[in-house]
Amino acid sequence: MSAATPKVSRLSQKIDTQMARARHAGLLRQRRALAIAKAGDNTPNEFMLEGVSFINFSSNDYLGLSQASVLVEAMSQGSQLYGVGSGASPLVTGYSEAHRQLEQALCEASGHEAALLFCSGFSANTALMKTLFDRHDTVVADKLIHASLIDGLRDSGAHLKRFAHNDIDAAVKLIATHQPQAVITESVFSMDGDCAPLGALYQACQQAQSWLIVDDAHGFGVLPVAKQPRASVSNCDVQVVTFGKALGCQGAAILGSQACIDFMVANARHYIYSTALSPANAYVAYRAVKWLGESTKIADTLHGIIDAFRRQCQQAGITLSDSVTPIQPIVIGELERLQAVTDGLKARGIWVGSIRPPTVPKGSARLRITLNVNHTQAQLDHLIASLVEVL
Ligand SMILES: Cc1ncc(COP(=O)(O)O)c(C=O)c1O
Structure with a gap:
């Protein structure tokens, strides 16, 4: 009796077909393990x-902070002070003095009332969109906002109206027509490097009683006050800051009013059902924010x-x-x-x-x-x- 030929599952066939298609189109994404120069290697x-x-x-x-001695040392100090893992989700026992201290430093640096930490910018953005909005809401957004915001908006079921990238006239028209709950943009666009017209957007939002939500992943720590629109980035209702770019480490924060952050704590599933950011990482980000404040x-x-x-x-x-x-x-x-x-x-x-x-x-x-x-x-x-x- 010959052994039966093993059947290929439908899911494996789907994966193989899609990978072959991407390879053929020259769009296959792959990763490579690099040997990065260590801090002090010169x-x-x-x-x-x-x-x-x-x-x-x-x-x-x-800012080269991922290899800077101040943060390399902070990582070891942070783990000695608080341990390397938080051990639980924030509402259980994962939220510690290390997290609270970082939130406070971020509020002082940004002028916002309260902050909430996440393990990545991707989860901060998706959590924010999915938690704030539902299918009864309309949201206006720049055409080029980050995938994490789009995914969160899709999950929320909100009606999404998009304006041509950085086109303030088109944005103002959409805002006036739809009177959205919020307008969403990035301070610095990740693939184009250009800046959103935050001042004009904020004005239009104020008139329509809409919130302005700014993903500041590529702006925080990068744009000096003299260079527009850094001066106006705090003129927004919610600012998302990520630690994996200019701060050189890992994690993210949502910054906003106390009411907004309390609402997120009570409802954001990405926050409630996930192990809190490592306290050692929180300490490193804290030291990075402090360092930034001193390194004018x-x-x-x-x-x-x-x-x-x-x-x-x-x-x-x-x-x-x-x-x-x-x-x-x-x-x-x-x-x-x-x-x-x-x-x-x-x-x-x-x-x-x-x-x-x-x-x-x-x-x-x-x-x-x-x-x-x-x-x-x-x-x-x-x-x-x-x-x-x-x-
Ligand atoms: C504009 C923008 N927002 C959010 C994120 C996500 O941040 P993180 O890398 O911390 O997940 C990125 C990172 O690629 C980004 O470019």
Whole structure:
């Protein structure tokens, strides 16, 4: 008797088909384990992959804090003070003095009344949308808001009306027509690096008695007050701050009124039914917020590097978009060309984010160059010379 051929399950077939389709379209996403230079290695922004060294122009660690000795030491102090894990969800016994202290520091830094911590920005955003809204609500949002906000809004069942990216006239019209519960945008857009017109949006929201909710993932710690619209970011009803970008660590916070945060504590399923952020991580984020408050010149250093990069690109004839932030995209268009450009940069030891649909609209595949305070002039020169060769 021959053994029966094992049957392939329907789910495995579905997975195989979808993966083959993505591979064929050049859209398959894969990860790679990098050997990142350690703090103190004196090789900022470099990593090794399969024996080859690359300069990293794709990290969101804008202030270089992920490797800064102040935070590396804080991680060990935090775990000695509070332990490495919170051991329970926040409403059980997972919420400790480490969390409370960080929330207070964030309120002092932002001007908001209260704060609520999450393990990631993704869960903070989805929790916020799903908890605040339901199918009776209408929400107006920028076309390019982050996937986590979209997922949360879908889960909430709210009616979503979207305006063309950063088009304030279209936003004002939608707000006047729909009188939404809230308007949602990002301070700095993650794939474009441009800033939302927060002042004008806030005014329109006030007139319509709508909340303005700002995902400040790429703005917090990056935009100095002098550079618009940092000054107005606290002029919003809810601000989401993530710790994995400029703060160099992990986690996120929702900042808002005491009533809003109390409502989230009582109802947000992502908060209630999930182990609280590690207290050691909370301590590191606390030290990062404090460090930021004392390091008044750091944002200027970053903007000096951004200005130098943009000036050199202009001199070299490289077209950039209108971004004053560390996110400097170069739109390439088609996938094949993006692949060729990225390969050319890799061959020159440069690692740049290669962003493809559906993360960005079809036909706008792009290089997403991110700059940070540790990029040296020599690294910038090498990047620009390489871009001139490959573009
Ligand atoms: C605009 C924006 N919001 C939220 C998130 C999610 O933050 P986290 O990485 O902490 O989950 C990201 C990260 O990719 C982001 O770019």
